[in-house]
Amino acid sequence: TQLLEQSPQFLSIQEGENLTVYCNSSSVFSSLQWYRQEPGEGPVLLVTVVTGGEVKKLKRLTFQFGDARKDSSLHITAAQPGDTGLYLCAGSMDSNYQLIWGAGTKLIIKP
Amino acid sequence: DAGVTQSPTHLIKTRGQHVTLRCSPISGHKSVSWYQQVLGQGPQFIFQYYEKEERGRGNFPDRFSARQFPNYSSELNVNALLLGDSALYLCASSRTAGLAFVQFFGPGTRLTVL
Secondary structure, three states: OOOEEOOOOEEEOOOOOOEEEEOOOOOOEEEEEEEOOOOOOOOEEEEEEOOOOOOEEEEEEEEEEEOOEEEEEEOOOOOOHHHOEEEEEEOOOOOOOOOEEOOOOOEEOOO | OOOOOOEEEEEEOOOOOEEEEEOOOOOOOEEEEEEEEEEOOOOEEEEEOOOOOEEEOOOOOOEEEEEEEEOOOOEEOOOOOOHHHEEEEEEEEEEOOOOOOOOOOOOOEEEEOO
C-alpha cells in the first residue's frame, strides 16, 4: 500500500496552461517535500513545507500543505517546456527517520 | 561547496556478482540515506546512516548492506545480484535526521544487471 498517493501519474499539456498535482495520504506527516527529477539524475529539492495550511511560492510554482498535514498540492501557472520532468512528493514522520515517497507525476509541457 | 557525489555513474554486472557503490555527502552533513529507483517509479528507501550508526532499514533482503565511515562517506554493497536489482541507486545526505528532514541527492549510480 502506497502511503503517499500522487495524482495524476502522467500529465501532458500545452505551454501556457495551468496544472495542479496532488499528493494525498491518510497519515499525518511532520513535513513534506517536493522534488523534481530529470531522467538519469537525482531528485532536486524544490520546497519543504512543515506547517499545516502553509503556502509557499517559487516563481510560477505554488505549494500548499493541507491543514491536517495529510496532503499537499503543487500548482504551476503558465507552464513552460522547461517545467517538464518527474515531480515527486516525499513526507517525513516524527516516528522514524526515513522519507515516504509518492510514485511521482510525469509532466510533459509541449511547446 | 560540492554537492553529494556518487561513484561510479554507470555499472554493468552479471547475475550472481557483487557490487559496491560509493557516496560522499555534502560537507557538514552527517546522515546518508540510500534509495533504489526503478524506472518510472519513486525512490524506495534502503538504508539510513547517521553518525556511522544504522538508523533505518527499508524492506530489502539481506543481500543489501551498507556502512558509513568516520568521514561520513558511505558504501552500499549488494551481493548475489539479480536481474531485478537493475535500477538507479541514489544517495542523499542531510545535516540531521530530525524534523523537516531535508535531503540533498546525488546524481545516482545506474546499475544494469545482465
